[in-house]
Amino acid sequence: xxxxxxxxxxIEVEAPVKAQGYWSTxxxxxxxxxxxxxxxxxxxxLFGMAIFAxxxxxxxxxxxxxxxxxxxxxxxxxPLGADELGRDMLSRLIxxxxxxxxxxxxxxxxxxxxxxxxxxxxxxxxxxxxxVIMRTIDVFYAFPSVLLAVALSGALGAGFGNALLxxxxxxxxxxxxxxxxxxxxLRSRDFVEAARASGAGALTIIRVHVLGNVLGPIFVYAxxxxxxxxxxxSGLSFLGLGVRPPAAExxxxxxxxxxxxxxxxxxxxxxxxxxxxxxxxxxxxxxxxRSAMDIKT
Amino acid sequence: MSRQPLLQVRGLxxxxxxxxxxxxxxxxxxxxxxxxxxxxxxxxxxxxxxESGCGKSTxxxxxxxxxxxxxxxxxxxxxxxxxxxxxxxxxxxRVQMVFQDSYSSLNPRLTIEASIAFGPExxxxxxxxxxxxxxxxxxxxxxxxxxxxxxxPHELSGGQRQRxxxxxxxxxxxxxxxxxxxxxxxxxSVEAQVLNLLLDLKEEFGLTYVFISHDLNVVQFVSDRxxxxxxxxxxxxxxxxxxxxxxxxxYSTALLSSMPSIDPDNRTQxxxxxxxxxxxxxxxxxxxxxxxxxxxxxxxxxxxPPLAQVEPDHQAACHMGVAGSGHSRxxxxxxxxxxx
Numbered sequence: 001x002x003x004x005x006x007x008x009x010x011i012e013v014e015a016p017v018k019a020q021g022y023w024s025t026x027x028x029x030x031x032x033x034x035x036x037x038x039x040x041x042x043x044x045x046l047f048g049m050a051i052f053a054x055x056x057x058x059x060x061x062x063x064x065x066x067x068x069x070x071x072x073x074x075x076x077x078x079p080l081g082a083d084e085l086g087r088d089m090l091s092r093l094i095x096x097x098x099x100x101x102x103x104x105x106x107x108x109x110x111x112x113x114x115x116x117x118x119x120x121x122x123x124x125x126x127x128x129x130x131x132v133i134m135r136t137i138d139v140f141y142a143f144p145s146v147l148l149a150v151a152l153s154g155a156l157g158a159g160f161g162n163a164l165l166x167x168x169x170x171x172x173x174x175x176x177x178x179x180x181x182x183x184x185x186l187r188s189r190d191f192v193e194a195a196r197a198s199g200a201g202a203l204t205i206i207r208v209h210v211l212g213n214v215l216g217p218i219f220v221y222a223x224x225x226x227x228x229x230x231x232x233x234s235g236l237s238f239l240g241l242g243v244r245p246p247a248a249e250x251x252x253x254x255x256x257x258x259x260x261x262x263x264x265x266x267x268x269x270x271x272x273x274x275x276x277x278x279x280x281x282x283x284x285x286x287x288x289x290r291s292a293m294d295i296k297t
Numbered sequence: 298m299s300r301q302p303l304l305q306v307r308g309l310x311x312x313x314x315x316x317x318x319x320x321x322x323x324x325x326x327x328x329x330x331x332x333x334x335x336x337x338x339x340x341x342x343x344x345x346x347x348e349s350g351c352g353k354s355t356x357x358x359x360x361x362x363x364x365x366x367x368x369x370x371x372x373x374x375x376x377x378x379x380x381x382x383x384x385x386x387x388x389x390x391r392v393q394m395v396f397q398d399s400y401s402s403l404n405p406r407l408t409i410e411a412s413i414a415f416g417p418e419x420x421x422x423x424x425x426x427x428x429x430x431x432x433x434x435x436x437x438x439x440x441x442x443x444x445x446x447x448x449x450p451h452e453l454s455g456g457q458r459q460r461x462x463x464x465x466x467x468x469x470x471x472x473x474x475x476x477x478x479x480x481x482x483x484x485x486s487v488e489a490q491v492l493n494l495l496l497d498l499k500e501e502f503g504l505t506y507v508f509i510s511h512d513l514n515v516v517q518f519v520s521d522r523x524x525x526x527x528x529x530x531x532x533x534x535x536x537x538x539x540x541x542x543x544x545x546x547x548y549s550t551a552l553l554s555s556m557p558s559i560d561p562d563n564r565t566q567x568x569x570x571x572x573x574x575x576x577x578x579x580x581x582x583x584x585x586x587x588x589x590x591x592x593x594x595x596x597x598x599x600x601x602p603p604l605a606q607v608e609p610d611h612q613a614a615c616h617m618g619v620a621g622s623g624h625s626r627x628x629x630x631x632x633x634x635x636x637x
Contacts, residue, residue, distance in 0.1 A: 021449075022405070022406055022449070189401050189402075190396040190398055190401040190402035191401065191402050191403055191404045191412075193358075193363055193396070193402075194394070194396065194402050194462075194465065195404075195415065196363060197361050197363060197389055197393065197394050198389060198393070198415065198416035198419055198420075198465075198469060199385065199386040199389035199390060199416070199419055199420060199469075200415070200416075200419040201419075204419060208404075208407075208415060209404050209407075212404070212406040212407070213404070213405070213406055
């Protein structure tokens with residue numbers, strides 16, 4: 001009881017002296033999560049590998065050799081074996097990371113911007129605008145996502161760009177739906193009402209009060225879609241609708257090595273292992289992010 | 298007392314459609330606020346009381362124009378408030394609101410100062426000036442700017458957050474502040490501090506309050522005039538002393554007798570009001586209170602009593618107060634004053 005006189009406002013609980021922002025708290029919590037650290041490290045390595053492929057890869061991914069076809073793992077000069085055309089698997093996996101990660105991340109990034117915009121507008125406007133936008137979005141739900149991607153790619157024609165486009169279209173509806181539901185919840189909160197009561201326009205309110213609160217949850221959801229996107233992209237390549245041979249891409253490699261599954265099962269499984277490792281890392285990281293962002297005080 | 302009313306509310310109604318039928322035919326509607334007329338005088342505190350669901354908060358939101366009225370007008374300082382962008386912007390600078398839930402009414406991602414400075418910035422005050430005003434206001438509501446300005450809402454207690462909300466309302470330099478259950482969620486000691494702060498601020502800034510609460514003790518403490526609402530209508534309206542001392546509407550009487558007394562010998566013995574209020578989807582015909590009223594007669598279920606003058610500065614919507622209404626307890630026509 002050292003302080004004898006306190007102004008009325010300070011009789012209540014003493015708070016810590018230094019205030020901490022939301023995102024720095026999230027970052028601190030994430031840093032203390034071993035799963036997040038593990039998944040993050042794996043992803044960092046994968047991205048590093050993709051970016052520095054020309055320097056990391058020991059051999060030319062496109063240079064085949066008829067003698068060395070389907071060499072097993074551990075062969076001299078082929079640390080991870082050779083594929084059905086005698087190309088070095090390790091180099092192809094490293095180069096393949098470029099296409100695969102690009103196909104995983106790009107559609108989700110585009111869909112994140114498009115879907116969030118649509119969803120936030122629908123959620124904030126409410127009423128008839130919301131119904132029209134969301135029912136239109138719902139049309140896309142009539143098709144299973146794999147089928148939709150395949151159908152769109154098929155209609156647009158095979159190729160890398162078209163595959164990206166069709167995957168983006170596939171991911172806009174789910175992201176828009178999440179954005180809409182988060183925004184709708186937020187809109188009824190008193191602080192949005194208070195912002196309206198202070199005479200602010202819709203755009204200002206969305207910029208200052210809505211975005212900061214909805215982008216987090218949408219972002220978490222979008223990260224979980226990256227693995228889906230990778231698998232779908234691999235599927236498209238597998239069907240011959242994505243990246244074309246001889247380029248290295250994990251889905252495509254899985255397809256061409258399919259026939260070798262009885263001859264060299266380990267080599268044939270390698271692209272699948274990479275896809276699996278990448279998508280599970282993205283999923284684990286997005287889970288950790290979700291729990292780190294769930295700060296209740 | 299011929300002050301021009303600062304706010305004039307006339308025939309204000311808000312009906313919420315419940316289930317809008319797809320093809321034709323109006324669905325059911327909730328008659329949340331069903332035709333209220335009242336004035337708010339400059340510099341006064343108008344207390345609004347009533348049970349939950351009687352339309353207090355809807356009235357507040359209508360006053361703030363957060364929702365559009367079904368019908369009715371609000372005149373502020375002689376000029377009708379219209380639903381145009383410019384008119385609303387100006388209006389909202391003059392009339393502000395403090396919400397009940399101190400946590401939900403602050404953006405969790407913004408610092409305290411950013412939340413308070415938001416309003417002035419929207420109205421074109423330069424950022425620096427807005428921040429300076431914010432710090433002044435924080436000081437004024439008893440929160441040291443150096444310690445609190447950069448905090449986030451979750452780091453503050455309920456009372457501190459409500460002080461922030463008050464500062465935010467003041468930041469636009471309004472004339473009227475609508476306090477919608479602003480102190481109800483606080484514990485008693487903090488509530489008293491915040492109430493005193495509100496009274497001080499009113500004096501200092503020359504404010505007018507519309508004070509909505511279900512806590513009759515608090516309303517009696519702060520209000521100059523009191524408005525009792527029941528099922529979307531005004532039951533009684535008058536000076537605080539007269540309503541609390543000489544209630545003319547049976548609902549007000551019942552409400553007041555439910556006020557807990559500090560005197561242990563004077564405890565409330567009987568249940569003053571039984572049951573719940575009728576459903577506002579389908580309000581009773583005639584007087585809305587007749588289903589629960591001890592003095593209900595035939596006339597009460599047939600005709601709706603108007604909000605009539607029972608004495609100077611005191612109106613009640615009860616047949617018992619209207620001369621010649623047909624109620625056995627109504628004063629004789631012409632001798633209304635004598636009967637009192």
